[in-house]
Structures are given as C-alpha cells and as structure tokens.
Amino acid sequence: MTPVPLPKASFDPGLTTQYAGPLMRTINKDGSLNVQRRGLRSIAGNAYLQLVNISWPRFWGLIAAAYLLANILFATGYHVLGPEALHASDRDLGLTDFARAFFFSVQTLTTVGYGAVYPHGTAANVLAAVEAAFGLMGFAFATGLLFARFSRPSARLVFSGGMVVAPYREATSLQFRIANQRRNVLMEVHADVMLMTVEQGPDGQLKRNFVKLSLEREQVFFLALTWTVVHPIDEASPLWGKSREDLEKLQAELIILIKGFDDTFSQVVHARYSYRWDEIEWSAKFVPAFYPAPEGHMVLDVAKVGEIARV
Numbered sequence: 625m626t627p628v629p630l631p632k633a634s635f636d637p638g639l640t641t642q643y644a645g646p647l648m649r650t651i652n653k654d655g656s657l658n659v660q661r662r663g664l665r666s667i668a669g670n671a672y673l674q675l676v677n678i679s680w681p682r683f684w685g686l687i688a689a690a691y692l693l694a695n696i697l698f699a700t701g702y703h704v705l706g707p708e709a710l711h712a713s714d715r716d717l718g719l720t721d722f723a724r725a726f727f728f729s730v731q732t733l734t735t736v737g738y739g740a741v742y743p744h745g746t747a748a749n750v751l752a753a754v755e756a757a758f759g760l761m762g763f764a765f766a767t768g769l770l771f772a773r774f775s776r777p778s779a780r781l782v783f784s785g786g787m788v789v790a791p792y793r794e795a796t797s798l799q800f801r802i803a804n805q806r807r808n809v810l811m812e813v814h815a816d817v818m819l820m821t822v823e824q825g826p827d828g829q830l831k832r833n834f835v836k837l838s839l840e841r842e843q844v845f846f847l848a849l850t851w852t853v854v855h856p857i858d859e860a861s862p863l864w865g866k867s868r869e870d871l872e873k874l875q876a877e878l879i880i881l882i883k884g885f886d887d888t889f890s891q892v893v894h895a896r897y898s899y900r901w902d903e904i905e906w907s908a909k910f911v912p913a914f915y916p917a918p919e920g921h922m923v924l925d926v927a928k929v930g931e932i933a934r935v
Contacts, residue, residue, distance in 0.1 A: 635833075635834050636834060639879075641833065649877060650877055651880075651896050651897060655895060655896040655897060656896075657896075675769050676772050690762075694729075695729045695733060698755045699729045702728065702751065703722050705745070708744060709743060710728055710741050710748065733758070733762075735756060777886050777889035777891045779804075780804070782802065782803050782926055782930075783897045784800050784802070786899060787800045787878065788906075790909040790935065792856055792857070797857055798855040798878075798904070799853065799854050799910065800878075800880070801852045803851070803924065808887060810847040810884040810887070811887055813843065813851065814842060814884065816881040816883075817837045817853065818835065818881075820833070820834050820876065820878075821833050821835075821862075821875065823874065834879075837861070837862070838860070839855055840855070849913075850913050868901070875900075877899070878900075879896075879898050881894070882897075905932055907935055910930075910931065913925050913926070913928040
C-alpha cells in the first residue's frame with residue numbers, strides 16, 4: 625500500500641499562524657515581543673529579568689523608590705517604639721521625632737553611622753541590627769543588578785523610521801536602513817526579513833502566513849556606516865503587484881531580525897524590529913547619511929538614518 629504523503633506544514637517562525645482577530649504589531653518599537661505571559665510560577669526569576677531589561681530611567685526610579693520606602697518603614701518602626709528608643713547627642717538636632725528616626729534609618733541602612741543618634745533598649749537595637757543586615761543584602765542585590773545591566777552585551781542599532789519602496793535597477797525594491805549607535809565595531813552583521821500577512825486558508829478560516837524575503841545582500845562584514853537592506857520586488861517576490869491598499873487588507877507586517885558579532889564583548893548580539901503596512905513610504909528613497917570629511921575620514925550622521933526624499 626502506497627503511503628499517503630502528509631501535507632507540508634506552513635512556515636511558522638514561532639509566532640503562530642492562528643488568527644483570532646485583529647492583533648497589535650508583533651514586535652514593538654523597543655524590540656520586545658508583543659506577548660503577555662500569565663501563570664508564571666518563578667516570580668523572583670522573572671522579576672530579576674524584568675529589572676535587568678527595563679530602561680535606565682525606570683531602573684533608577686525603582687531603586688530610589690525602594691530606598692525611600694525602606695527608610696520610611698524602618699523609621700516608622702523606630703517611631704512606634706517611642707521617643708526613648710533613639711537617643712541623640714547633647715547638641716539639638718533641630719528635627720522632629722519622625723525625622724530623627726528617618727535619618728537614623730538612613731545612616732543604619734547605609735552603615736554610615738555618624739554617631740549623633742544611637743538606639744537605646746533591646747527592641748531598638750534589634751530593629752537596628754535587622755535594618756543593617758537588610759541594608760547589606762539590599763545594596764549587594766542592587767550592585768548585582770547594576771553589574772548585570774552594564775555587562776550585558778546588546779546591539780544598539782538605530783532603524784529608519786519607516787520602509788521605502790524605491791527604484792531598483794529596472795524594477796522596484798522594499799528597503800529599510802540601519803546604523804550602529806555605539807562606537808564599537810559590529811562585524812559579520814546578518815539580516816533576516818519576514819513578511820507576515822493575514823489570508824484566508826483552504827478551510828475558509830483566516831490565518832497568518834509568514835514568508836522569508838530574499839535580500840540583495842544578507843550580510844555585511846562591517847557595520848561602520850549605514851546599511852540599506854534591500855528586498856528586490858520581482859516576479860518571485862510575494863510583494864509583486866501589491867499596492868498600499870493590498871498590504872492594508874493583508875495587515876502586512878515586516879519582521880526584522882539582525883544578528884552581529886560585537887568586537888568589544890566578543891559575543892553575538894541581536895536586535896529585533898518590525899514595520900507595518902502603514903509605515904511604508906511609496907516612491908521614496910533614502911538620502912545619504914554619511915559624507916567624507918576634508919581630513920579624509922568618513923562622517924556618519926546617525927540622525928539622518930531615516931531621512932528620505934521623494935522620487
């Protein structure tokens with residue numbers, strides 16, 4: 625009996641082909657995947673990863689908030705023990721009872737201890753001992769987070785604000801441009817571009833399709849200046865004959881994956897990005913973002929990476 629060949633599975637990069645209604649963009653502008661996870665059991669591990677990945681302003685804001693909250697809680701504890709729990713030096717500090725407890729908490733938490741205020745009684749000394757241990761562990765944890773954030777290699781690439789459909793030889797092409805925001809050297813930079821569309825399947829149900837687009841050049845040896853990634857729109861391209869209205873109906877989204885070798889950290893780094901159909905400029909091209917200086921070296925203006933001109 626001749627075996628019946630199984631139908632070939634559709635290409636799925638890990639973002640599922642199932643379609644359950646209008647969805648937001650697959651990849652956010654900061655490179656994060658638009659997925660919310662629920663039912664996670666390892667709360668501590670996920671909180672640590674979140675603290676490592678959040679932006680610097682939010683990180684410093686959380687550190688300052690935790691520092692302030694810890695001192696307020698311990699100051700409240702000293703204040704509840706009564707005015708005799710903390711003794712001050714002979715000189716008048718000019719502080720209220722709670723303010724004195726708060727600044728004593730700051731000195732104990734940071735192990736500074738100026739000596740102007742000291743605990744009195746068993747309860748106050750036990751609370752001060754607990755706070756000192758809490759401060760040592762807390763600052764050690766914050767130092768570990770700070771080191772993890774600084775030592776973690778990452779690709780700081782700037783992407784053009786949109787894609788362009790530009791002239792390419794005798795036809796057209798879909799293009800976007802990237803550049804390195806840092807002074808380090810990225811080598812062997814590789815790009816993958818996938819087109820995601822929502823189409824009707826053979827069973828009449830809507831599903832998401834993913835097609836990897838062929839590129840004029842998939843890799844450059846050095847990302848010293850800008851790199852314009854080009855997908856030729858020829859007869860083999862899934863974009864052949866498509867208009868802006870067609871891409872809107874298909875809810876088209878271009879998913880970008882960039883991989884390169886960081887010469888500073890000697891590690892491979894990645895970057896993710898995406899463009900939706902409404903972020904594509906038609907009949908446009910990128911203007912040069914670098915020029916030669918009179919001294920002979922090249923000058924790259926990162927602010928012009930996304931600058932375009934109409935054709």
